[in-house]
Amino acid sequence: MTKPDATQATQSVDDGSLERTSGSGRMEVNRHLMFDHLVLPEEGSPRECFEAVSRALRDRLARRWMHTQRTQDRENPKRVYYLSMEFLIGRTLTNNMINLGLDSTLHDGHLHLEHLAWQDIVEAEPDAGLGNGGLGRLAACFIESLATLQIPSMGYGLRYEYGIFRQSIENGFQIEQPDHWLRNPDPWEIARPRETAMVSVGCQFEWHDGKLRAVPGGCTHLLGVPYDRPVVGYGGQTINTLRLWGVGTPDYFDFGEFSSGDFVGAIVDRVVAESITRVLYPDDSTRAGQALRFVQEYFLVTCSLADILHRFRHSNEDWEQLPEKVAIQLNDTHPAMAVAELMRVLVDEANLGWKKAWELTVGTLAYTNHTLLPEALEKWPVQFFKMVCPRLLEITLEINRRFLAEVETRFPNDPVRLSRMSLIEDAGEQHIRMANLAIVGTHSTNGVAQIHSDLLRTRVVSDFAEMFPHRFNNKTNGVTPRRWLLSANPDLASLITESIGDAWIVDLSELRRLAPLAEDTAFRQDFLQTKQNAKQRFCTWLETTTGQQVNPTSIFDCQVKRIHEYKRQLLNILHVVVLYQRLRENPSATFPPRTFFFAGKAAPAYRLAKRIIKLINNVGQVINNDPVSAGRLQVVFLPNYNVSLAERLIPASDVSEQISTAGYEASGTSNMKFMMNGALTIGTRDGATIEMAQEAGEENFFLFGLTAEQVAESRPWYSPRWHYDNELETRAALDLIFSGHFNRDEPGIFEPIRETLLEQGDFYMHLADLSSYAATHQRLGEIYTDKDAWARAAILNVAHSGKFSSDRTIAEYASEIWNAVPCPIAHELKEGANDVKAQD
Numbered sequence: 013m014t015k016p017d018a019t020q021a022t023q024s025v026d027d028g029s030l031e032r033t034s035g036s037g038r039m040e041v042n043r044h045l046m047f048d049h050l051v052l053p054e055e056g057s058p059r060e061c062f063e064a065v066s067r068a069l070r071d072r073l074a075r076r077w078m079h080t081q082r083t084q085d086r087e088n089p090k091r092v093y094y095l096s097m098e099f100l101i102g103r104t105l106t107n108n109m110i111n112l113g114l115d116s117t118l119h120d121g122h123l124h125l126e127h128l129a130w131q132d133i134v135e136a137e138p139d140a141g142l143g144n145g146g147l148g149r150l151a152a153c154f155i156e157s158l159a160t161l162q163i164p165s166m167g168y169g170l171r172y173e174y175g176i177f178r179q180s181i182e183n184g185f186q187i188e189q190p191d192h193w194l195r196n197p198d199p200w201e202i203a204r205p206r207e208t209a210m211v212s213v214g215c216q217f218e219w220h221d222g223k224l225r226a227v228p229g230g231c232t233h234l235l236g237v238p239y240d241r242p243v244v245g246y247g248g249q250t251i252n253t254l255r256l257w258g259v260g261t262p263d264y265f266d267f268g269e270f271s272s273g274d275f276v277g278a279i280v281d282r283v284v285a286e287s288i289t290r291v292l293y294p295d296d297s298t299r300a301g302q303a304l305r306f307v308q309e310y311f312l313v314t315c316s317l318a319d320i321l322h323r324f325r326h327s328n329e330d331w332e333q334l335p336e337k338v339a340i341q342l343n344d345t346h347p348a349m350a351v352a353e354l355m356r357v358l359v360d361e362a363n364l365g366w367k368k369a370w371e372l373t374v375g376t377l378a379y380t381n382h383t384l385l386p387e388a389l390e391k392w393p394v395q396f397f398k399m400v401c402p403r404l405l406e407i408t409l410e411i412n413r414r415f416l417a418e419v420e421t422r423f424p425n426d427p428v429r430l431s432r433m434s435l436i437e438d439a440g441e442q443h444i445r446m447a448n449l450a451i452v453g454t455h456s457t458n459g460v461a462q463i464h465s466d467l468l469r470t471r472v473v474s475d476f477a478e479m480f481p482h483r484f485n486n487k488t489n490g491v492t493p494r495r496w497l498l499s500a501n502p503d504l505a506s507l508i509t510e511s512i513g514d515a516w517i518v519d520l521s522e523l524r525r526l527a528p529l530a531e532d533t534a535f536r537q538d539f540l541q542t543k544q545n546a547k548q549r550f551c552t553w554l555e556t557t558t559g560q561q562v563n564p565t566s567i568f569d570c571q572v573k574r575i576h577e578y579k580r581q582l583l584n585i586l587h588v589v590v591l592y593q594r595l596r597e598n599p600s601a602t603f604p605p606r607t608f609f610f611a612g613k614a615a616p617a618y619r620l621a622k623r624i625i626k627l628i629n630n631v632g633q634v635i636n637n638d639p640v641s642a643g644r645l646q647v648v649f650l651p652n653y654n655v656s657l658a659e660r661l662i663p664a665s666d667v668s669e670q671i672s673t674a675g676y677e678a679s680g681t682s683n684m685k686f687m688m689n690g691a692l693t694i695g696t697r698d699g700a701t702i703e704m705a706q707e708a709g710e711e712n713f714f715l716f717g718l719t720a721e722q723v724a725e726s727r728p729w730y731s732p733r734w735h736y737d738n739e740l741e742t743r744a745a746l747d748l749i750f751s752g753h754f755n756r757d758e759p760g761i762f763e764p765i766r767e768t769l770l771e772q773g774d775f776y777m778h779l780a781d782l783s784s785y786a787a788t789h790q791r792l793g794e795i796y797t798d799k800d801a802w803a804r805a806a807i808l809n810v811a812h813s814g815k816f817s818s819d820r821t822i823a824e825y826a827s828e829i830w831n832a833v834p835c836p837i838a839h840e841l842k843e844g845a846n847d848v849k850a851q852d
């Protein structure tokens with residue numbers, strides 16, 4: 013493959029060779045630069061080059077994408093639909109190149125534009141931040157694994173014009189700015205107006221104090237406009253679709269004003285209604301109790317079901333076939349209205365009897381629970397249903413009536429049980445309990461790690477587990493090794509491939525074959541070298557983008573995730589203060605230098621979480637500059653945590669902090685990304701961390717703290733005061749913080765933190781775990797200084813991370829919940845070779 017120079021490529025555009033669909037990738041890129049942007053190749057800005065490269069790539073995958081859809085239409089296999097209010101996709105360009113097998117093109121420099129570094133082009137793509145955290149990232153990993161496993165499937169979500177807010181830090185405080193990620197045209201989406209869905213909503217919309225509100229009265233017809241994104245399976249065979257709905261309004265937009273001749277009013281109302289998919293709610297743990305979020309959920313469900321059923325009817329005569337041809341997975345309760353909406357379609361539109369419709373509904377739908385936090389279980393006011401979708405309320409009430417009759421038959425004379433299990437909560441304002449609706453209306457309820465599924469069954473919804481024992485199951489989460497290892501950590505990926513071949517990319521259990529190499533001195537050397545390279549790369553990036561310097565030989569200790577009390581960033585920073593206090597008391601104490609990286613966003617209304625961010629930054633400010641600790645302890649808060657930052661930091665990490673109060677983290681997925689990248693975990697026995705330690709052996713983990721059982725048992729008598737009074741280091745650290753050492757000019761700002769820890773009972777039990785956490789960190793520091801021991805443990809962690817591929821998770825969903833099988837796509841050899849491989 014020869015590399016044409018820019019002038020030559022430009023000339024060949026001029027001489028009419030436009031018709032060529034194959035040929036040099038460079039030429040296709042140049043063509044897009046010229047005809048989409050009217051610039052010469054050597055003049056393209058990073059953004060223009062990003063668009064041109066992406067469009068050239070999209071041209072190449074279009075045929076495979078269409079062929080995948082045609083083949084699936086023809087073969088009429090069972091299809092899987094993943095409904096999620098969030099897809100935290102991150103960037104798309106590199107991932108699609110790798111999955112199409114074009115990364116060699118990339119590495120060999122065939123797509124390089126001389127005047128720009130490839131990295132600048134990649135970074136001109138904004139993160140698609142259509143999610144808050146783990147739940148949305150899981151959805152993104154799942155659709156990638158579905159495509160890699162060649163399972164006919166589609167993701168359905170919303171096309172938010174503003175994703176999760178952009179976070180900056182000013183004077184230590186979190187500042188939120190809107191993330192207008194679609195400011196520029198996105199080459200990865202294709203609008204499909206011909207497949208528009210129509211939704212009627214029983215309310216109107218208005219602006220109030222700068223916020224969009226749903227208000228009762230009237231009826232609004234909305235259009236769901238599909239925006240499709242290709243989901244490229246690894247190997248480039250199957251290309252599935254992620255369909256995100258944007259809202260539009262019909263031309264005959266029918267607010268009352270229109271018929272009364274108020275054209276301006278009608279147009280204003282139209283613009284208002286079209287704001288429904290404007291923003292993602294930046295809160296995944298406490299319910300955004302707003303009618304608008306409710307309307308968004310309704311919009312997702314009605315558009316997606318209409319689309320799914322239309323496709324089903326296209327290839328199938330008989331409604332009876334629905335559960336054999338369609339599996340719909342509800343990612344948490346956000347799309348749980350699907351239970352009522354599917355019943356509505358089957359009863360009102362298909363004219364099926366209730367019993368038949370119910371059997372088909374339950375057989376088609378399945379539900380994944382994501383949280384054990386009671387305050388995060390969704391409940392919607394009955395009023396919202398009345399206002400937005402009164403027919404779904406009628407149906408939900410009828411589902412409830414029949415369900416409670418069934419409960420009464422199974423457990424007679426147990427009114428308390430009836431009120432616990434009812435879909436309606438009657439205390440004060442009536443609410444619909446969405447988790448109850450989701451469990452009753454689906455054939456499968458799964459948790460996302462073994463301990464989570466167990467607690468769900470035994471504590472959170474035990475009545476339901478008793479009623480429907482066969483519905484409950486576990487599917488431990490996973491992450492895609494393509495993005496999180498192959499793409500994010502090229503050095504380690506190459507080392508692995510050189511050692512055991514490349515089968516691990518699609519079968520991560522292959523990594524087991526690395527285990528014997530933990531005893532191989534040369535391999536340990538190489539392994540440590542890849543880590544050192546990744547750390548150095550991260551340092552260089554950090555310094556060029558922020559000016560911050562960190563010591564690349566220090567321990568990179570990372571806690572990156574949403575800021576939440578249960579995740580206990582506070583425990584981490586308390587421990588940093590313990591270390592600092594030790595240095596203050598004994599400046600000659602020796603331990604390996606450590607850099608503590610924090611990153612994560614706090615929900616804008618979550619005041620304590622935001623105060624924790626402030627504490628981390630203030631502690632950093634003092635410790636990084638105090639001569640007693642400078643160079644030995646460093647605290648770095650990396651602003652605006654997102655997928656791209658995770659891809660950068662995780663390969664460079666030595667230590668993964670997974671320190672939630674046991675029993676509160678459903679699974680965690682960043683824990684898995686760290687493990688694959690050779691970090692050692694310091695963590696509690698919570699979520700999937702338990703299973704990770706089982707795989708790698710507890711001796712290769714740093715586990716500490718109370719178990720979920722101990723947390724529950726000690727709640728009644730737990731006293732944070734006791735720890736303050738009896739543990740010297742705990743007291744010294746807290747005294748130092750609350751003496752104002754870290755907030756000399758800002759008196760009292762950490763008072764809310766003192767109150768939560770010492771006055772209000774320390775619900776998340778930071779003080780209960782602080783001393784065992786500190787002791788475990790001590791041990792960790794000692795082992796770090798023994799390079800061989802550290803490398804051995806890190807290699808064994810990588811070797812035993814195979815279970816945590818989302819391919820394994822999806823294979824389990826497919827066989828145990830969906831009963832779906834792959835539909836292999838055969839591309840004609842000639843076409844396949846020509847249109848995907850960049851050849852001259």
Ligand SMILES: *Cc1c(COP(=O)(O)O)cnc(C)c1O
Nearest residue numbers: 145146573654655658680681682
């Ligand atoms: C993986 C990931 C998460 C989930 O992290 P947890 O530690 O499991 O909560 C959140 N945000 C981003 C950007 C991620 O990549």
